[in-house]
Amino acid sequence: MSPVLPPNPDFGAAVCAALREQVERLGLSIGDEPHWSAATFEVAVDPYSQEASTVAYWRGGARFGKATFFPDGRIFAEYQVLQPHPQQPGQYVDYVQVWGRPERLRGEAVLAEYAG
Numbered sequence: 001m002s003p004v005l006p007p008n009p010d011f012g013a014a015v016c017a018a019l020r021e022q023v024e025r026l027g028l029s030i031g032d033e034p035h036w037s038a039a040t041f042e043v044a045v046d047p048y049s050q051e052a053s054t055v056a057y058w059r060g061g062a063r064f065g066k067a068t069f070f071p072d073g074r075i076f077a078e079y080q081v082l083q084p085h086p087q088q089p090g091q092y093v094d095y096v097q098v099w100g101r102p103e104r105l106r107g108e109a110v111l112a113e114y115a116g
Contacts, residue, residue, distance in 0.1 A: 012036035022096035
């Protein structure tokens with residue numbers, strides 16, 4: 001099996017910056033995470049279209065994340081935040097998501113309620 005080639009590093013840097021920006025919009029910080037250089041790469045084949053996408057994973061640290069780079073140039077990424085929401089008591093920011101193309105990534109936070 002041949003090694004999986006990572007996507008263009010500029011695209012990776014854009015994804016990492018967009019994920020951090022989504023966290024910062026909430027008034028929170030995850031420091032300089034995620035680091036593009038810390039990502040590992042795999043190929044994922046869509047069971048319906050049979051198209052192969054490259055998937056970047058961030059594992060082994062305090063947070064988990066992944067970014068899927070589709071053959072048509074689209075990207076979908078998510079990264080854990082796991083911090084209390086600053087304006088919504090009883091909720092925390094589970095993770096942030098970004099999607100689109102490298103030159104125009106949009107995103108949002110995914111919230112969860114504390115148990116109990």
